[in-house]
Amino acid sequence: MSPGAIEIRGLRVLANVGVPEAERVHAQPLSIDLELTVDLDAAGRSDDVADTVDYGAVAIAVADAVADAPVALLERVASLAADAVLDLDPRTEAVTVTITKLRPPIPRDVEATAVRLHRTRP
Incomplete structure (x- = not known):
């Protein structure tokens, strides 16, 4: 196997996330970047989507998981x-x-805040 990567950049989702309760009441815009480690050899030879991970299905699954419930921390969103x-x-x-x-609600001029999480299959 030779691992490759499937990347999804800038998946926009509205989610109820924040430590103050007010942030969990009103949905806020998040941008999600994903990098999946996947063996791409079979799909590279066959040109068949059945031989790879469907990034459209990944985007839908992640958007659904993130938008479902109000949470306090971006770390929890990344875990979901x-x-x-x-x-x-x-x-x-x-x-x-x-x-x-x-649009983080902090009292300074900040473009954005982010967390990054790496998880491997057990």
């Missing part, structure tokens, strides 16, 4: 996203998830 990816297709060996809060 990683679980959704690894639960979707056993061919994904590892995933790196970056969750970026696009």
Whole structure:
């Protein structure tokens, strides 16, 4: 096997995330980046989507998992996203998830805040 990567960049999702309760009441924009470690050899030879992890299905699963419940921390959002990816297709060996809060409510001029989590299949 020669591992490769499937990347999804800038998946936009509205989610109820934040430590103050007010942030969990109103959905806020997040940007999600995913990098999946996957063996791409079979798909590279066959040109058949059945031989790879479907990134459209990954995007839907992650968006659904992240938007479902109000949470306090971006770390929890990243964990939910990683679980959704690894639960979707056993061919994904590892995933790196970056969750970026696009409008963090902090009293300084900050473009965004983010957390990154790397998880491998047990």
